[in-house]
Amino acid sequence: MTASSCEFLHGLFIFRLGMKTSPSARDIEAAQRVSLWLDGHDAITTAAEAKKFLKSVSIALRYGATEGLPLASIYAAVHVPRESAAKNRETQKEREQDRELLRRAIELTNGLMAYREGIEINVIADRLVLAHRDLLPAIYFLRRRGRRLDDTANLSAEAKRALALLKQKLIATAGEVRSHLRLERGERHDPVVEALSELQREMLLDRGPSDVPKTGIPYLSRDGYPYRIFHEVHRDLVAKAGKLTVKAAADLVIGRYLKGAVYASPRKLASMFKLFLSAEEIDESVERLSAKKAVKLDRVGRTEVVVSR
């Protein structure tokens, strides 16, 4: 499909959604998949295309898309699904192709992170996502809510120790943190991974781009993933966050997300953004966006949804 035919298709869907009658579930789901680049686009192959993709969807899963989670996915954007495809009937060649595409997705992701076009975060939908730099100050502001950077009262003991180490070293991998803090992995859980995830969730740590092995599993970097102090790496974005209000930040996040996703139920919005927005704040944001005619409330079948206009 060419770029122009894709834009035409997207425009057609948006036109249909603008009709007075409520959209059918099939129409609106198809519009969402096109808008999230899950359908109707050529596979992205270059850094420029990856940049355009992230700008257009604002938030993208680092890895595969999941049924029921209305988010774009970098892996899906580089990977046009095959027609055949029962997982257990894949050929060796198809498996190799898939691995190559995963490698390309990770390389493009690393490029976006290296140029700080996208920042990896783990505060949306319980998944690792890349947020576009335009959206990052709002997410940072809503997640931190003015807490001081030295306010570690709510952190676990392991996270406090890991943060202290990172402040000293400025950059470290999970393996380095493990050996410095002498925290052994348990059979069921890894205290270092948990502590680093906790710090990333608090937006105190940033995980940067890593090398992609030429052979083997692309996301298993030989040298580990580099963890850095968030506000040191992203000083400009943190400064921008300081100038926001809750209302402005919430409207930016909800508005930009819906522009990419076309629609979502309030319940889904609350579930995806629960780490930095309450259900009430989301409702209020939807009201404001609705008053500005940026979104409208509608129904798809029995479900109430917020639709981007």
Add this chain to the structure above:
DNA sequence: GTAGCGTTAACTTCGCAAAA
């Protein structure tokens, strides 16, 4: 031979809320 590297998909179970 084994641990370490990082993450996902798939699955199960349970609970809750909305609609019929």
Add this chain to the structure above:
DNA sequence: TTTTGCGAAGTTAACGCTAC
């Protein structure tokens, strides 16, 4: 009251290579 759908939480297997 029952049915249905959704979300949350937890578990497990899988992946390929390297260093010890």
